[in-house]
Amino acid sequence: MRYLDYDPHDIVYITEIRQALDRSILDNYIQDKDENYFASRNLSVPILIWWTPFTYDTGSYIQCGAEQTRCFISNIRKYRDNKDFSAFLFYGTDFHLYDLPLPRYQHEQWALLHEESPKNNYAFSFESIMSMFNHTATFKRHSDVPLTTQWLASIDDLLDQTYVIDIKEKTNLQTIENLAPIIYIQSDCFTPSDRDLYIKELMKYIPIDSYGSCLHNKDLPENLRIPVETMEHDDILKLVGKYKFALAFENAVCTDYITEKFWRPLRVGTIPIVYGSDQFQDFLPDNHSAISILDFPTPADLARYIHELNQNDTLYDSYRQFKLTRTISNDTLLAQTMSKRTWGIHNDHIRGNFISKLECHVCERVHKTRQDPTLKYQAKFDDYGCPSPTTFDSQGLKLERSGDWYRQYEFSRCQVNVFEELIEQGNYSFTEKELYDAAAKRFSPSFRRDEFLK
Known part of the structure; x- marks a missing residue:
């Protein structure tokens, strides 16, 4: 008001x-x-x-x-x-x-x-x-x-049964509609998490239906091809609900950075495979409702486990107990956060x-x-303070201090250092170009040192 x-x-x-x-x-x-x-x-x-x-x-x-x-x-x-x-x-x-x-x-x-x-x-x-x-x-x-929880309207959304499909029907849909076990919908293909490098390796060991422009191999209906407008469209939710697993890889890795990619599969009764926040488990409906790629040494190991879940109905549904019983664990940070939240979406x-x-x-x-x-x-x-970006090698193994996004991060560090010195000097009227040029002089020699090229 x-x-x-x-x-x-x-x-x-x-x-x-x-x-x-x-x-x-x-x-x-x-x-x-x-x-x-x-x-x-x-x-x-x-x-x-x-x-x-x-x-x-x-x-x-x-x-x-x-x-x-x-x-x-x-x-x-x-x-x-x-x-x-x-x-x-x-x-x-x-x-x-x-x-x-x-x-x-x-x-x-x-x-x-x-x-x-x-x-x-x-x-x-x-x-x-x-x-x-x-x-x-x-x-x-x-x-x-x-x-x-900016992408979650309410706890009721997680308990809602509208899009839940029985495990046997999900299995049948893989044959009837030629569905892979895993769905991936993403059109932002150049990201600090370098998620597509990992997913590309994962695709060697298990089929993944990729509907977005990233690693695209399957087409969305024409009315669903504008990502921002359709990310919570009823037809998108129904589509994700048909799959047993959904890749919930964020575009950057930072504690508590969680988006609709995480909440959407939980809403529809599909198991999210997560990469993003290192503490995402705190916001799960219970302690056993998602899979972290960090629990597996390689994409091949992750694929083996997904194949096992895909063939074992009981093991699969153990990840959906909160959904099937409509129960959120009382001690989860998710429940506490949503009960205290005073704003909506x-x-x-x-x-x-x-x-x-x-x-x-x-x-x-x-x-x-x-x-x-x-x-x-x-x-x-x-209150923010995110770590430097990481990437993956050709086998899907995590790499520190490497990649284009890491270089951007380090260039930002140079800009911040220049900014601090200018303020200490009482210089408050510098231009964008002056800041950029001063940072570039510090950045280039740094990235010729061996430690940045490992």
Whole structure:
């Protein structure tokens, strides 16, 4: 619920964006105002600014919590000069070291929203960058607003029987419809996890139906070929439900980074084969409902086990007990997280979304720090802090400190180091090119050293 800046009595419910937005909305709004308009406005509440244009909101009031705490929030940077300005909010993908509100003043608070993969911005993999934030909403369980379950609407979705197919019928479908034991649907083929290298090796030992553009060998119906629009389409869920196993390989490896690839097979009664978060088991419905590739020395070993499950109905269904009995273990982190979550997905008109949740979280904290100036909030490295990317060799064995994505990660490290030195020198006006060129001088010699070429 938001109140328009020009009429606090008009209530606006912002639930979704139905058209493409761009910066012109903000630019046009600013052009109509005189030079001192934003600095001189008396808004009487703390001002929060989305430094990275995200909601394209020119200005509105938010009302949060049981005490109806109020803040004014806008995507217009000029409000920084207002006496009521309190905090910046940043969307991680659009966070750039060469475009930050520097110097940073002591009274300003910074908040990070980044539910996306580490591939979108490696800056948050380095402690010095995470230390710049006071508040966080990321996929990490330790974040202030944890978004680990951002792709799961409810526990009921996991217990729902709509798409569940009996094991004997799944076996028959492999013959009748010429289905492989495993389904893979992915069209992002160049990723930090280098998942396709492993899957390509796995395909040598067991059939896999690959419907996306990555390792493609089977066609989706034409109405399902736009990934973002159809990832939770009813027909996709039915298709995944026909298979005994689904590859749930994330595009990057980081603790708690879990997406629809993980939840979708669990929803439809198919066993996920997982590669991504090293602690994904904490978010399973029970302790025996998914398979980790890290439990097997090689893809060939994994394939042997999948063949065994494919031929043993009792062993197979042991992975689906939560689904068949409609029971979530009470001690799972999944159950605890979902019971505490106060936001929804799919444009939830009642609970809102994690964007508004972060905005209110910051708003409430800002009010607390105004009442008690000694109160400090500090983000932790583990609020994001992902490891460097790894890859696989031609036999599907994991390789450290190797591959194109690892080089990108290390180049980001060089940029962060240059950034730190510039700030220490009091240089706040460097350009993107200056940062890039300085980092490149450090990066190239580093990657001529033997340790980076193993």
